[in-house]
Amino acid sequence: MKGETEKQADYNLFERVQNGDMVAFNELVEKYKQRLMNVITRMIQSNEEAEDIVQETFVRVYQHRASFDFKHCFSTWLYTIALNLARNELRKRKRFKFFDIxxxxxxxxxxxxxxxxxxxxxxxxxxxxxxxxxxxxxxxxxxxxxxxxxxxxxxxxxxxxxxxxxxxxxxxxxxxxxxxxxxxxxxxxxxxxxxxxxxx
Amino acid sequence: MRCRKVRSFLSAYSKSELTEARHRAIFEHLESCPECRRMEAGFREVNGALKKIPAAQISADFNSRLLSRITDERYREVRTKAFLPKQAPVIGMRRMAPVLATFCLMLAFVLTGGIEKLLVPDQEYMVAQQDAPLNELDNRYMTVTPDAGRTLSQHESKHWRFDRQVARANRVRGYMNQLAGANTFGGTAPWSPDRKTLLDRLGLGFNTTYRHQPIIRTYIAPQTDGVKEVQQIY
Incomplete structure (x- = not known):
């Protein structure tokens, strides 16, 4: 029940974002930035890079706001974007391996x-x-x-x-x-x- | 339940993710099995420690940096909309492709001198026309059938003007023959037009005005007995 309410709240906020409401976008950022940071930091073990990825996630969300399908959960979409970006980063690291002292x-x-x-x-x-x-x-x-x-x-x-x-x-x-x-x-x-x- | 099976459910048990029946079964097993109990305690420890993992740090300027990037993005969107309508390039190219292809073909046609060929008559054809007229006219005149002119059209013959004149001549010949009583069996056929109609058709009627100069000045009409020459019809 709580999940459903949260889902509906996300939809409402995102509808406002689609109509150009930046306050709603800011609310979504505030709601999800810490959660995304927790996941991504643990995935790639670097705070700075995790922050960049979380920023990029929100920028992608904004760029593709018109293509969001309301049949799916907003948080699922958000996590998927973030995880894909993190995976790309890990792949890049494998290709160009950096050595830290x-x-x-x-x-x-x-x-x-x-x-x-x-x-x-x-x-x-x-x-x-x-x-x-x-x-x-x-x-x-x-x-x-x-x-x-x-x-x-x-x-x-x-x-x-x-x-x-x-x-x-x-x-x-x-x-x-x-x-x-x-x-x-x-x-x-x-x-x-x-x-x-x-x-x- | 055996230990091996119980152990596969212990992590889920420690998180209370199992169905009530299975939870109870494992609980009962744990009461009698110290080894499994120790394992379950390990999972509980891990779960407890997980809750104490500190949250990731976010820098203070995260929001301002994000806002700056979003502002850039908005500016780019507005600029794109202003100078390049949405989806215009895709649709434009789809529509423009046949137009461009046609334009290229036309350009190639012009560059290879196609227009000159169209505008300037073929010299060989012109020479042939100059040489042909007499023989061709004679041949056509002799071979034309009485109603051939009616089926001829501008599109069917290059010499449509000549053919039309031949056709008219044939019609005139037919009318003259009818006036003279030819092609009938001993007189005017009951279905043939009367004299007035024939004269009208020949352009000799009372209300008929002749608009075109006929090419036939002299016509030799085939007759049953001998050759009768009809001169200067008009």
Missing amino acids: FDLKGNEAEIAVEMDMPSNLPQILQKAVDTLPEKYKTAFILRDIEELPYEEVAKVMNIPLGTVKSRVNRARALLREKLKPRMEEYNALSKGTLLPVSLL
């Missing part, structure tokens, strides 16, 4: 360094999410971080519903496996143990 340490080493500080669990989890394969990561971010319904994730990713469920399940299992040892340490410390479980 910090990358030379290796991602795993960085995770390990951060994992030595169990109090920073969300950051550790974020790093673990970054290491997931792209197809699992996209489904996982949209479902578990953005909390979109499975049906919408399927539409955004243009894959069957069953495939989405399976990918999300697989991503969760992978994350749990990656974090398992550190989680135990974290739990032990949070229960007042002075030393990590592995040293006991």
Whole structure:
């Protein structure tokens, strides 16, 4: 019910945008920019580039506002544009691989360094999410971080519903496996143990 | 339910995404299986940590930069509409394609001297015309059938003027023969026109005015007995 109301509100706003109302456009930007940033930043692991992509998404929405089909959900359309742009960016990166001096340490080493500080669990989890394969990561971010319904994730990713469920399940299992040892340490410390479980 | 099957549902269980019946079945299994319970706790930990992941940072000038880009976009749209109507190039090219093709063909025709060929008569044809007249006229005169003129038209013959004159001559010949009683069996046929009508048709009637100079000055009418010469009809 809440979803339907939100959907209708988006339609109303977008109709106003189609009629040239920039206030309505600004409202849509305010409503969705943080959500898009959350998804795209996690996808491409760069805040500046994610911001550029989110900007480009809104510009594309404005450019193609006349071609929007009201049969579809506005947020689905928006996420699809953003994800396509992010995928293009990732593809471009693969083609022209840039080396950062910090990358030379290796991602795993960085995770390990951060994992030595169990109090920073969300950051550790974020790093673990970054290491997931792209197809699992996209489904996982949209479902578990953005909390979109499975049906919408399927539409955004243009894959069957069953495939989405399976990918999300697989991503969760992978994350749990990656974090398992550190989680135990974290739990032990949070229960007042002075030393990590592995040293006991 | 076996452990292996239960474990495939544990992540969904931890998120409460299962149906009520399956949820209850897994709950009952977890109560009796410490290993699966530990796994389920792992999923819960991950879920809890996910909620604590900080939101991505957005720079303070995000909106102003976006507004600037949208303004550029609006300006470009207005400028495009002002100088180039929407979809005009596509439709224009579709409509212009046959026009351009015709224009190119016409240009090629002019450049290769096609117009001159059209305007200036063919010299060979002109020479043939000059040489032909006598023989052709004779031949046509002798071979023409009485009603041939009626079927001739400007489009059917290059020599339509000549043919028309021949046809008229044939008609005149027919009328003269009727006046003279020829082509009848011993007198005027019941279906033949009367004398007044024939004279009218010949342009000799009371109310008839002759508008064209006939080419026939002398006509030799075939008769049953001997040759009768009809001279100076008009």
